[in-house]
Amino acid sequence: MREPVELRRKRILAVVHARGAVKVSTLAAELDVSAVTLRRDVEELARTGMLRRGHGVVRPIGDTGRTTAVPAARSGEPAGDGAAIALVVPERHSYLYETLYGARTALEEAGIRITLHIAPQIAGAERPQVERALAAGVRGLLIAPRWRSVTGEEADYGWLAEVGVPTVLMERRPRPGSALHAMDSVCSDHWYGIHLAVDHLISLGHRRLVLAARNDSPTARSIRAAFTEIAASRPEVEDWSVVLSSPDAGPGGPGTVEEVPDLAVLLRERGVTGAILHGDQEALMLVQRLTESGIRVPRDCSVVAYDDVVAALGSTALTAVAPPRAEIGRAAAELLMHRLAHPVGTTGPVRRVALLPGLEVRGSTRGAARPTN
Structure with missing residues (x-):
């Protein structure tokens, strides 16, 4: 696509x-x-x-030409x-x-x-x-x-x-x-980001969830591990699964082939009403495919994107977990400048900084429809 x-x-x-x-x-x-x-x-x-x-x-x-x-x-x-x-x-x-x-x-x-x-x-x-x-x-x-x-x-x-x-x-x-x-490292707390997404969907009444995610970066692996832990620990969640978001979203190489299911079919078969999609580009494309398959977002399935780089630009603006990307870079630069001025051992221990993502609620999530008798 x-x-x-x-x-x-x-x-x-x-x-x-x-x-x-x-x-x-x-x-x-x-x-x-x-x-x-x-x-x-x-x-x-x-x-x-x-x-x-x-x-x-x-x-x-604002750039005047000074490189x-x-x-x-x-x-x-x-x-x-x-x-x-x-x-x-x-x-x-x-x-x-x-x-x-x-x-x-x-x-x-x-x-x-x-x-x-x-x-x-x-x-x-x-x-x-x-x-x-x-x-x-x-x-x-x-x-x-x-x-x-x-x-x-x-x-x-x-x-x-x-x-x-x-x-x-x-x-x-x-x-x-x-x-x-x-x-020294500065990183988003992706466990907390997934917690925000799952908690938001649960608060809207969604009990059957899926994570369609990439699997080719440390961020993707953290997101998958966090979702597995959180979904399994929440008694409100009746059913959950983790799938690959697209054929080119895996790490590649021997022994790393992962099946990419038809998400629309999966949602229908398992009665899923809440989906978390990583990253933004895959989220936008998957929402398009769901629409083409007759699944309406958010009426039939609420969607939370993970990254929030372009999640707001879809025909339906996507609710999204927003890691503090620019702030991560700024904090890393400030930590490096501190270390250059004060080498390890003179001002305390090595620092592993974690910044918390936020959740931007938009039009792709709503309360789960009540089952009809």
């Missing part, structure tokens, strides 16, 4: 706000959008005052940034670009120079980016690895624990007892 225009433009804005200034050709390549489509989107966003464009470069509103974040991810040359902070994030990831924007804003306010490194969508892509940044002499690192699978995540623990400069993980919480357990 074709990506919604609103979502594509949201991704464009996320990248531009995170990067500060981006060439139009680079933006098209990174977002996997045709140059013609990208230019049309940029023109519309500029017309509505959401960004600035000129001479083949797109900038956020603070220097893309170094795709070049083979050291960036020459002896006093810089390196930010490493995966490509084509709107959620983490908003986190990156929060970090960038905090660092710019402190007058700290930034180098941005975009890791390609391949296993182990972050390590070369970090090594390039270290070779350039950066003095600190903010990183949000993709970590599509548990195996891929744990393969990075050893080298990442030995980078040799103060490091803060953004929106990542490594396995307890691992080599990264004692690394």
